[in-house]
Structure formats: structure tokens, C-alpha cells
Amino acid sequence: MDRLGSSPGAIDGLAGSNFDKAAAAASEISGRFIDPNDKQRLDSALQSTGGPAFTQYTITESDLNRQYVSSIPADYAMKAQMPAMAYTSVREMLAERFHIDETFLQELNPQAHFSRAGETIKVPNLVLPKRESVDRIVADKARKQVRGYNAEGRLVVAYPATIGSSDNPSPSGTVQVERIAFNPNYTYNPKVNFKQGSNNEILTIPPGPNGPVGTVWIALSKPTYGIHGTPDPSRIGKTSSHGCIRLTNWDAEELAKLVKPGVVVHFTD
16 A cells, blocks of 8 residues: 555554555555455555565664664753754664554564664565655545645545644645745744643754654645644554644655645645
């Protein structure tokens, strides 16, 4: 499904709402339904899109030597004092790289230490083709999914999403993509955004995958609202946001490369 452009979010090996939504969208994108219980047809579909579902990856020195932090504090004032909102471990970094739930990655590799160059681990076999440009986005609140359509109106990508909440609803109607920022910092303003803890001052939180908006900010024409990443990919589609549209970092990064300023975003109930 991920290969076709229909993301299940963090791959966790379990059936659930994100899986069901991804399966339905994959059928719409590809024009065919693959029964996950039909092993022969499933194997054939995998081979036609890039091979087996899993492959081997060897951890490198570069993986080990990138910037990490020991932990990410919950308080925004403490976040603002950090050098970066970096990954906290090699395992977390690799989980995001391969679109997989961190716990599931460990379950697939029960003997792995994730701390040695040359260590080989089992990971999803991501073979992601070049996607078509997205000319229109639908943020489907009921479905908890962001759907991207090409110029002909055909569905080309679909992502599980966390879209607003009852306390902080997302916009209604139609807005537009205004600008796109990769690896952004985050400005917290309690008078404009929301109240976090006991913080009453404007704070600037440094960039990184574990920042409040993850690795991408797609600003919308309604001030303070955007489509962005998250430090908690396994919670996408299962919790509420502060009114914005939250995707996994990898899905937000992909979408950001497929859109441009002026693309219309429709919010539907």
C-alpha cells in the first residue's frame, strides 16, 4: 500500500483503522482490490511493485554518528533550551526511515542492539516510485485521512491524519497552501496558539523530527494553521491535534514535495 501511495502510517503488523483506510485508498489508486488473505495474489502484487515486503539493512557508521539527544522534555520551555529536537536513538531514526513502528521494528529484530556498525536488521522493503503532483487536497475529518488528487481529479496519495479536535477544531471550507518549510523551528505563542503547561511567553523551539511540527510545515492561508509532521508517528489518526493537520514525518515530507503554493485544501466533515 505504501508503495502505491496509500500510507498506513507507521507499519505495525496489525489490522486496524489506519490499515483499513490505506487498503481502501490503495484499491482506489490502483483500480484493483488485493485480498490480504490471498497469499498468491498478494505475492504477485508485491513482486510487481518491487519485491518482498521485507528486506535486510546494514547499520552504518553514519547512522551511529548523526546527532542524537538523550531525551525530549514535555515542557516547551525546556524544549526551547535544547540544541535540536533530534532523534533519541538509532532505533527511532531507523523506524522513521523505514516507515515502521519502533516497537514492531524491535519485535522483528529481537536480538538487535541498534548500536553497532555492520549489524544487519530486517526492515520494510520500501520501493517508492516517483509520485504524481498533487493539485487538490481533501482533509477528510470523518475518515481521518488526507487525500491528494492530480489535475484530472484522480486520487494519487492518501495519508492517515490527525485533524483538529472538539476543543481545537480545524478550519472548515477551503483554504490554500501558502508556503512550505522543511526542518522548521517552531514558534510557540500562547496568545495565538494554545496554552502548554505553565508557559506564558513566546518560545522558539529548534528544528528536528521530535519537534512539535516534526520535519515539515506546510502553511495554509488561514493564519497559524498548517499540515505538518509529528514526533509521535504511531499516534497519527488516533488522537487529536491543536487544529492543524498532523501526518507522520515521512508522509508530510512526501506531500510537501508534491504540492506548491496555491494548491487548494478542502476540509470535509
